[in-house]
Amino acid sequence: GAVVSQHPSWVICKSGTSVKIECRSLDFQATTMFWYRQFPKQSLMLMATSNEGSKATYEQGVEKDKFLINHASLTLSTLTVTSAHPEDSSFYICSARLQARNYPYEQYFGPGTRLTVT
């Protein structure tokens, strides 16, 4: 159980275009999902917290107009990279929290999306 999927697994796009990445919780409902980005040999950096039915909360330094997040249902969150540039090339990973019967909450990650902007 507790499977999170991401689509696409990799994408190449031209500079200036927009790319949408989907994150789905397959066998549970997730009121909260998280979006991370990871550069090679570096740790995961939290970009934003996605809350179902409300606006996402962005971390300091993350442009909310550039990284649009929509959490339309309890099983789907999307990240849209608008007007992508080569410096946006990275590995984007989403996660969803499983609210276990007992605190604390476990976090399950998607397989990641490799974005390359040319």
Added chain:
Amino acid sequence: SQKIEQNSEALNIQEGKTATLTCNYTNYSPAYLQWYRQDPGRGPVFLLLIRENEKEKRKERLKVTFDTTLKQSLFHITASQPADSATYLCALDNPNTGGFKTIFGAGTRLFVKA
């Protein structure tokens, strides 16, 4: 500022030996600590969670210790196998950060040689 430190150098060990990875943190009082495994080009996979009032946690060949005085966690893999080769991430979560944010270390790469 809050920091999580994991040994950035790769750990190379022989199959069958015990691998021990270290996670140190500063300026932080986590309620619990987690360990994840990450394979190249993949998302992290949750392994173990240990609470601040637990000294040790075990799961099959994995053992985690948590010393809140030393601000350190040790992650052990006994009878290591080549399939254990991966990057292991330490993560801390503090519910007082509002939103239950998780902070990750950069990870330690483990290579198990047959």
